[in-house]
Amino acid sequence: MLDIKLIREQGERVHTQLNRRGPGTSKALDQLVEIDARRRDALNKSQTLKNKKKTLSAEVGKLKKQGQNADALMAEVKQINAETDECDGKAGDLEAQVRSTLLNIPNIPSDSTPEGTDESQNREVRKWGEKPAIDFTPKNHLELGESLGLLDLKRAAKISGSRFAVFKGQGAALLRALVQFMLNTQTRENGYEELYPPVLVNEDSLIGTGQLPKFEEDLFKLRDDKLYLIPTAEVPVTNYHRDEILPEESLPVKYAAYTLCFRREAGSYGKDTQGIIRQHQFDKVELVKFVKPEHSYDELEKLVTDAESILQKLKLHYRVVSLCAGDLGFSAAKTYDLEVWLPSQNTYREISSCSNFTDYQARRAMIRYKSKDGGKSELVHTLNGSGLAAGRLFVAVLENFQQADGSIRIPEPLQPYLGGLEVISS
């Protein structure tokens, strides 16, 4: 949520910056300032009336105590009440309008976010490692997974439908090893505290991080309870500190959380239908940080480095991409994607997305910090990034470490998690 004061005072700038996401993005701002002015007007009237009412009511109390008649005053207060109700109603309606408008306006892109309208204009920041030397026609992860008995999508479709997978045998063990390896790295080497949160969350949490009210159709919702399945651990972990004031000296607060994630993938029909790249249910280790505003962009760089450390340890070739304004997520001010090399597709595919949300989520979720030497509490900046998506990492391992005979070489750091297993073969 953007600051209404900022919109009030620097409307032109906000318009310009929002429209970097695409023409017309700032349209919702148009009437906002005027509605807000009317809101404050009604509020002021109501408050003046309430003040008068309070004084008179106290008078009534005094008179009654002295056994005197207070009928005239009581009638007057009744009259004021009618007016107050009207003002309150008006102010309430206007406030609801302002809030719902604000909830549907995305974050302002950072100055360092590149210009551009879509994915094709994202800017490559750096590359790491090299493409694997494969001197045969590489198989894709589905062929490899099925022939080695690691994946069973046919039966998954029978059990649940399309975009679901069963990981089997050494495939299931490999997925588990990847999760374990990522969690250990992030908690033991990169300084994150582990959290294992619920995957069902309430509406307030989803409003807090920005999935609601605008993106309800992307979420799985329970029929009989007001709960949703999380699309990412960002939701429960960021909301862990919703409505809290954190002590300044605790910042930055850093959490790593492994959860299942659930996405309806509405509107992605026909995209990545083969294999397990795009699933309704997938595993992910998420990194979330709460930081002081002045550090958030430095913290974003570190967050990216922490996510990269997993790929580097596994010696997987990847590149870092800075998303352009048009490709930026709703709540983000700046985002780096990590894209891992997939030999079968001869391209880089997203495996992590690391974002700085500045104070946008913090304002929605009311997450603040207060310095030890008093002063006003201020909104924190929130960040998060995948560290990493386990299903896609599974794909990358299969494809990049495949050998001519169809077997998979297990990267050394993973071997301890698989009882010393060095190769998966049929």
Next chain:
RNA sequence: GGAGAGGUGGCCGAGCGGUUGAAGGCGCACGCUUGGAAAGCGUGUGUAGGCUUAUACCCUACCGAGGGUUCGAAUCCCUCCCUCUCCGCCA
């Protein structure tokens, strides 16, 4: 799911229709005291919104949430949520 108890400031805990944003205590901050510390004494110590150059004053709201009764509600009534205890069920 059934029965009962309860949700008040950072914490504990009073208040149960009238100057109560809320007694008292603890904690915390600052000051005095001290060689230093403790104790003691004093002062201060919530959030949001409005107004404002102002994180000064002033005003409004907030005692789980939302409604209602009343001139007036933390206090009375209704609905919902959450916590605890017992029973049932269950991993």
